[in-house]
Structure formats: structure tokens, C-alpha cells
Amino acid sequence: MPRAPQTLDAEAVRSWCRGALEALGREREEIDAINVYPVADGDTGTNLYLTVESAARAVDATFTDATDGPPGVAEAIRAMARGALLGACGNSGTILSQLLRGMAGVLASGGDGDHLARAFASAAEAARRAVAHPVEGTLLTVADAAARACDGGRDLLTVASAAYQGACEALDATPGQLAALRRAGVVDAGGRGLVAVLGALVEALSGETPARPAARERSRPAPNGDLAGPLDIAGALDCDGALDCDGADAPAAGPAYEVIYLLEAEDAAVDRLRTRLDELGDSLVVVGGDGLWNVHVHVDDAGAAVEAGVEAGRPYRIRITHFDLPEPAGRAVVAVLPGEGLAGLCAEAGATTLLARPGEPPTGTELAEAIRRAHAHEVVLLPNDTELRGVAAAAAEQVRAEGIRVALIPTRAAVQGIAALAVHEPARRFDEDVVAMTAAAGATRYAELAVAERQSFTSAGVCQAGDVLGLIEGDVAVIGRDLTATAVTVLDRMLSAGGELVTLIVSSDTPAALAPTLEQHVRAAHLAVDTTVYHAGEGAPPLLIGVE
Incomplete structure (x- = not known):
């Protein structure tokens, strides 16, 4: 076994990112499958994967762009945190990006074991501050436990291993802290994702996959209340600290929309924004700093959430997802729109939307993510822009490999997309629906x-x-x-x-x-x-x- 480094360097950060991406790639579907709290939208694993994918790309770019030798650890770790912030998806991904930001603030000044221990503490504190109403038994709880576990260690690998072990133990205890997890007999999904990320750090430092502590066996309640048999509690539910929960049953229904956007704004304006969004909905997480923020909230009035962002600064990369989706066997529409008003209008009609601002078209990764967020086996994609056709085709091909049936209607303008959406009828056969929508778009x-x-x-x-x-x-x-x-x-x-x-x-x-x-x-x-x-x-x- 190669000797573990005594200080974290840029190459170790890159190995950590790549390892975390591989680990989340292996576990993504399992985490998605048991995501039922606070919203049963089955995307926690996917959101974490996409967040880390963005972080890994940013770190790789520091090596590609370096002209005078490899980048320093400060540059690499800051790129990791910023990349995660820019690509953060969902509650879990948004909180993970803040954890990485908290770590980067400490590790940029040193990469030894003492700095790593303090980085875990800073990360846990920053993430908890970012969540409007923290809940125990979630990703936040696992992050806190990781920070506490490594407090006594000062060797780099010892600290990382202690944090990983502490996170594993805390993850196994989450069903006893949150009623929804206890009823389902599983652990928190966001916490499980964090365990995968911390395990990748240990592997990057030691060259070996860390041993996972044995989890207690639990049982999933059957619909009639009987136990349906053992379930590996390495599975998880998505609760990333956004809803108030006193141990009673989780609410049967919540807000209709998930709204996510990047925001350029001053600190004082963001403080006012937090207050406003907390009044509008729940699952509120605002992360970032230095003028750039990632905002995540669940609301009934998506337009009001976006307007609050406009009042605070400049929101962009706005994503609105309707939670009242058909079962995965159903059909959905994904549309790219040029303004938040149209995005809200189409979201109310049941579409998953992406906002395209002048000079800032969505990337293929963002389009593929939107298709996944639609949570359907059949998806109609409306790019509504001639320039996006190639990118949309590549995104559609990417998710087809995952078993999602995607039809790309080559809409060239928003008015064509609106015309197509107006005749959309999920009760029709998929091919018939696509033909009708294509005809309506072409006639406009x-x-x-x-x-x-x-x-x-x-x-x-x-x-x-x-x-x-x-x-x-x-x-x-x-x-x-x-x-x-x-x-x-x-x-x-x-x-x-x-x-x-x-x-x-x-x-x-x-x-x-x-x-x-x-x-x-x-x-x-x-x-x-x-x-x-x-x-x-x-x-x-x-x-x-x-x-x-």
C-alpha cells in the first residue's frame, strides 16, 4: 500500500472528486429508489451525482488551465467548492455544496490533519446555518457526527478515516431520529451520499476502499402494517434538513413546486430573500457567498419565488419542477423557456422547465438533468431554440441509455413550444401525442x-x-x-x-x-x-x- 500523504494536495483533491463521482454513480439508483422524504421524487442520488460531477469538472479545469505546473491545493479545493455551488441540484446537492464550501475555507490555508479536522467542523456549521429549519436524522446530522468523530485525530488519513466511521455510525442511527425513516426502515439518503463522498476521500488518501461498518438490519413496513422483511439500511430517504419535524408523521402533501436558481446578490439582500422565501414555502436552503448564491425552496407559487430572487439580485439558471408528477411509468414534458413568467406558466401546465437567458443557454448536462427530474419513462423535450437542437439531441441520447424514452420535438421558438404543450395529451399513445405536438408546433x-x-x-x-x-x-x-x-x-x-x-x-x-x-x-x-x-x-x- 502506498504511504498516505501527510498533507492534502491538488492531485489528492482531484482523486477525491473522481472517486466520489464513481461512488455516487454506483449508488445513485439505490439512493433514488428509496427517496420518499420530504418529497417522494426519487432523485437524491441523481442530484448528488450531478453536484459532484460539476465539482469534478471544475477541479479538472484547474489542471487543464495550469501553465506553470500543477495547481495548488487552495486553487483546487476552491474550484471544487465553486463547481459544486454552480452545479448543485436538489436539497441534498445544495447542502453538499455548502459542506464543500465550508471545508474549502479552511483547507485553502493548509492541508494537514489539523486543518482537515477543522474543515469538517467548519463544513458542518456552514451547512446547518444554510438550512432554514434543520431537522435531525438527516444529512446535517451525519455531517455533525463526522466533524465530532475526527476532533481528536491529527494525522491526515486518521482524521479522514475517523470522519468516515463517525458518519457511518450516525447514518445507521438516523431511523431512530426521524419518523419517516423509521416507518420505512431505512436511513437518510443525503446522509448516505455524504458517506460515499467521505469514503472516496479515505480511498484517495490511502489507496484502499474503506471498510463499511456493519449496519443493523431493519424491516420495511408492508402496506398492511406487517413487516415485509429485511431491508439493507444502507438505503436512504431524502431529508436534507428543510422541514420542521417533531417526530410526528410527515405531512401528507407539501408545496407543488421545487424552485432552484443561482443568484448574484449582496449579503443584505440575501438575508431579506431568506425571510421572504421562508414565508412562501419550505425546504429552504440558501448557500454560497461573495456575491454568488444557490437558492433552493419548495413553494406553491413558483412565480413569487422567482420574483423574490429578482428583487434580491439577478437570478439565472432557474429550474422549476412540478412535484405533482405522474408515476414513473407516465409521461412528462420538458421545456426550455426565455423568461420566468413563461417558465411558471408552463410549469403550471405540468411541464418541467429550464430558463434560458440571453447568452446563457442551458448545457447538455442541465438538459439531461431536467429530463431525469421529470421522473417519467416517457419524456417530450421542447428546446424552443434552433441553436439548442444539437445540445438537446445529445442530452436526449444520454438519458435514453438510462432507459428513458425521449422524443425531441425540434421547436425553434417559445411560441411553438407553447402550441405543442397546448395539445399535449398524456392519455394518448406516446407516438400519437408526439405527432400531435409536432404538428401543432410546425403549424405555428x-x-x-x-x-x-x-x-x-x-x-x-x-x-x-x-x-x-x-x-x-x-x-x-x-x-x-x-x-x-x-x-x-x-x-x-x-x-x-x-x-x-x-x-x-x-x-x-x-x-x-x-x-x-x-x-x-x-x-x-x-x-x-x-x-x-x-x-x-x-x-x-x-x-x-x-x-x-
């Missing part, structure tokens, strides 16, 4: 108004900075100086080919009079054409137009 012509940022040659001639561009089906067709006049010209051109319904989507920056003016124009100039107006919110173009 689309246009967009944008403001030119610089002088440029277009298919309609030369435009100057500040000109209003009317794009029809992706090509510049009209160049004007006035937003309303250009919009009227674009509408008339589109309706010259016929149409029965005009959809207008405006952003928060669009003049308030624009939509009523266009509605009046359609009524006056194009008889028997109906008009519908949607508000996309911040981040969308000034105007999107659909004609069916």
Missing part, C-alpha cells in the same frame, strides 16, 4: 423583435445600433426605428399568409402599451383573428409573435 409561424447592438449587414439590409429588428422564422425581415411600428409591420406580413390565432409574448422591459396596441390593430385589420398575450418576465426579447 414565429417572429421576434430585437434591438441591434451594432451596425451589421442583414437579409433586410444594413442596420445601425439601436435599430429595431423584426425577425420572421429566424431571418431579419424588417428594420425600423420604432418598436410598435416595426411590430405592426411584422404582424401584417405574417398574417398576409393567413392565420386564426396570434400569440404575443412580452418581457418585463417591453413598453406596457405595446401589447394592447397590437391587439387593437389585429381586431381592426384582421377580422376573425384572436389574440392571446403572455408575459415572459425578465430576460426575454421585447416581443415574441406566434401565428397559427
Whole structure:
């Protein structure tokens, strides 16, 4: 066996990340399968895996970008924490990212055993502060136990091993601390994921897989109350410290939506945001610092949760998931939208949504994650952007390998996605539903108004900075100086080919009079054409137009 290092270096951090990713990859499905608290959405293992995957990518990038030898441990550990923050998914992933951030704050100044012991203590304290209403018998409890167990050790490997052993023992005790775990006869899922991450650290330092302490055998209650037989308590339930629980039965129903976003904001604004979100829902976890935060909350009003983020700073990478999903054998729709208003609208219609901001399109990993979060065996994917088609196809192929049936409808604009969602019918056969949605999207012509940022040659001639561009089906067709006049010209051109319904989507920056003016124009100039107006919110173009 190779001699264990006395100090943590960048290579050990990279080995730790890769080992943790491999361990969570092996255990992901088992953790997902027993995720029933606080929400039975079966994704704790997946969320932890995606969070660590983002951390591992960030650490690898420090090696790739290094020009004067390998990076230092401070650079690597900070990259690990930041990568986890940017990629954090779900309650478990968000709390894990804060644990890593707490560790990084200490390990950046030294990597010996004493620093590692203090890093575990700092991590546990930071994670508990980030959770609005901590609950015992969760990931937080396991993190606390890991910190306490290594308090007396000062050798690097000894400290890591003690933390791992303490976490294992605490994990086995979680069913006695949380009623939902006790009823199911299993341990906490987030805690089990943390044990996997700590085991990977021990393996990175020692070169050997650590021995897992024998867990007590438990039994899962059968539906009639009888014991259904032994169950390996290495399984877990997802409770990451977000709901108040006094030992009574868990609530039968909770908020309808999970809302997650990154937020650029000052500390004082985040304090106000915490208070507001705590009033709106539960499972509140806000992690981060230095102007960048990851916000996670369960609410009934997804739009209000996003609006609270807008008031605090600049939210982006907004993800809204509806908890009232069909059984895994059912069908779901995943849609990429250009504004939080549209995302909320489509989420209310039952879709899992991803927000695309100008210059910040979702990555393939984020699209694949959204498909998994839909929690269905059959998924219809609506990219709603020509540029996203290739990325969406790669994400669909990735999750197909996991047994999920995915149909990619090549929607090129949000209005086409809305038209497809309007005719979505889960009761139909999958192929029939996809055909109907594809036909509705294809029958919707689309246009967009944008403001030119610089002088440029277009298919309609030369435009100057500040000109209003009317794009029809992706090509510049009209160049004007006035937003309303250009919009009227674009509408008339589109309706010259016929149409029965005009959809207008405006952003928060669009003049308030624009939509009523266009509605009046359609009524006056194009008889028997109906008009519908949607508000996309911040981040969308000034105007999107659909004609069916």
C-alpha cells in the first residue's frame, strides 16, 4: 500500500472528486429508489451525482488551465467548492455544496490533519446555518457526527478515516431520529451520499476502499402494517434538513413546486430573500457567498419565488419542477423557456422547465438533468431554440441509455413550444401525442423583435445600433426605428399568409402599451383573428409573435 500523504494536495483533491463521482454513480439508483422524504421524487442520488460531477469538472479545469505546473491545493479545493455551488441540484446537492464550501475555507490555508479536522467542523456549521429549519436524522446530522468523530485525530488519513466511521455510525442511527425513516426502515439518503463522498476521500488518501461498518438490519413496513422483511439500511430517504419535524408523521402533501436558481446578490439582500422565501414555502436552503448564491425552496407559487430572487439580485439558471408528477411509468414534458413568467406558466401546465437567458443557454448536462427530474419513462423535450437542437439531441441520447424514452420535438421558438404543450395529451399513445405536438408546433409561424447592438449587414439590409429588428422564422425581415411600428409591420406580413390565432409574448422591459396596441390593430385589420398575450418576465426579447 502506498504511504498516505501527510498533507492534502491538488492531485489528492482531484482523486477525491473522481472517486466520489464513481461512488455516487454506483449508488445513485439505490439512493433514488428509496427517496420518499420530504418529497417522494426519487432523485437524491441523481442530484448528488450531478453536484459532484460539476465539482469534478471544475477541479479538472484547474489542471487543464495550469501553465506553470500543477495547481495548488487552495486553487483546487476552491474550484471544487465553486463547481459544486454552480452545479448543485436538489436539497441534498445544495447542502453538499455548502459542506464543500465550508471545508474549502479552511483547507485553502493548509492541508494537514489539523486543518482537515477543522474543515469538517467548519463544513458542518456552514451547512446547518444554510438550512432554514434543520431537522435531525438527516444529512446535517451525519455531517455533525463526522466533524465530532475526527476532533481528536491529527494525522491526515486518521482524521479522514475517523470522519468516515463517525458518519457511518450516525447514518445507521438516523431511523431512530426521524419518523419517516423509521416507518420505512431505512436511513437518510443525503446522509448516505455524504458517506460515499467521505469514503472516496479515505480511498484517495490511502489507496484502499474503506471498510463499511456493519449496519443493523431493519424491516420495511408492508402496506398492511406487517413487516415485509429485511431491508439493507444502507438505503436512504431524502431529508436534507428543510422541514420542521417533531417526530410526528410527515405531512401528507407539501408545496407543488421545487424552485432552484443561482443568484448574484449582496449579503443584505440575501438575508431579506431568506425571510421572504421562508414565508412562501419550505425546504429552504440558501448557500454560497461573495456575491454568488444557490437558492433552493419548495413553494406553491413558483412565480413569487422567482420574483423574490429578482428583487434580491439577478437570478439565472432557474429550474422549476412540478412535484405533482405522474408515476414513473407516465409521461412528462420538458421545456426550455426565455423568461420566468413563461417558465411558471408552463410549469403550471405540468411541464418541467429550464430558463434560458440571453447568452446563457442551458448545457447538455442541465438538459439531461431536467429530463431525469421529470421522473417519467416517457419524456417530450421542447428546446424552443434552433441553436439548442444539437445540445438537446445529445442530452436526449444520454438519458435514453438510462432507459428513458425521449422524443425531441425540434421547436425553434417559445411560441411553438407553447402550441405543442397546448395539445399535449398524456392519455394518448406516446407516438400519437408526439405527432400531435409536432404538428401543432410546425403549424405555428414565429417572429421576434430585437434591438441591434451594432451596425451589421442583414437579409433586410444594413442596420445601425439601436435599430429595431423584426425577425420572421429566424431571418431579419424588417428594420425600423420604432418598436410598435416595426411590430405592426411584422404582424401584417405574417398574417398576409393567413392565420386564426396570434400569440404575443412580452418581457418585463417591453413598453406596457405595446401589447394592447397590437391587439387593437389585429381586431381592426384582421377580422376573425384572436389574440392571446403572455408575459415572459425578465430576460426575454421585447416581443415574441406566434401565428397559427
